[in-house]
Amino acid sequence: MKTLIILGSRNPKGQTARAARAVFEGLASEGGKGEKVFLPQKKIELCRQCDINGWGICRTEGRCVIEDDFSLLVGKIRKADTVVFATPVYFSDLSESLCAFLDRLRRITRHESGKRGISDKPALGICVAGGGGRGAPACAVSLEKVLNICGFNVVDVIPISRQNLDVKLSALEAIGKWLTTCESPESKP
Numbered sequence: 676m677k678t679l680i681i682l683g684s685r686n687p688k689g690q691t692a693r694a695a696r697a698v699f700e701g702l703a704s705e706g707g708k709g710e711k712v713f714l715p716q717k718k719i720e721l722c723r724q725c726d727i728n729g730w731g732i733c734r735t736e737g738r739c740v741i742e743d744d745f746s747l748l749v750g751k752i753r754k755a756d757t758v759v760f761a762t763p764v765y766f767s768d769l770s771e772s773l774c775a776f777l778d779r780l781r782r783i784t785r786h787e788s789g790k791r792g793i794s795d796k797p798a799l800g801i802c803v804a805g806g807g808g809r810g811a812p813a814c815a816v817s818l819e820k821v822l823n824i825c826g827f828n829v830v831d832v833i834p835i836s837r838q839n840l841d842v843k844l845s846a847l848e849a850i851g852k853w854l855t856t857c858e859s860p861e862s863k864p
């Protein structure tokens with residue numbers, strides 16, 4: 676069982692990373708393997724809205740014309756059994772790096788070949804409001820919406836604030852354990 680953990684934070688010691696680590700520890704305790712990717716360390720350009728209608732080869736071929744780290748990460752998603760998307764809450768919404776990535780992912784998944792290895796794959800969302808603590812539920816709504824559009828099977832989205840992070844760490848670990856029981860569509864007979 677392999678889980679890809681995609682973080683929209685640049686801080687490996689920050690609150691989003693702490694939340695993701697708890698899920699990772701739960702996974703590992705059940706023999707699951709996890710790989711973490713910090714999106715701000717990757718090169719993910721903004722969608723270019725290539726043609727006059729705002730579409731591009733995302734629509735016709737299910738891939739993106741931009742040569743950066745996007746396709747490498749899409750390949751990692753395809754190979755994983757489950758995916759965790761963890762974002763710091765910015766302005767009650769996703770961080771810019773996760774937004775840029777998912778903006779492009781939702782486009783390629785309009786096409787059959789882009790859906791490959793993504794449709795129905797179990798995905799967990801985590802939104803950490805580490806400032807005043809407001810906006811995590813609103814961010815969770817945004818994250819669920821875009822993950823659904825991409826075609827994931829969104830198994831849960833967990834809003835967290837700075838004030839309740841410590842309390843939720845044990846729940847996140849339990850969810851990590853439970854994730855190892857979620858079957859990816861590829862592993863179903």
Ligand SMILES: Cc1cc2nc3c(=O)[nH]c(=O)nc-3n(C[C@H](O)[C@H](O)[C@H](O)COP(=O)(O)O)c2cc1C
Pocket residue numbers: 684685686688689690691692763764765766767768803804805806807808809810811
């Ligand atoms: C541009 C920006 C907007 C933010 N908006 C919010 C917010 O709406 N609510 C909140 O509680 N914290 C907000 N914060 C604080 C972040 O949520 C906090 O820094 C984040 O959880 C830290 O995560 P990290 O430690 O993983 O980097 C914001 C921070 C930045 C940089």
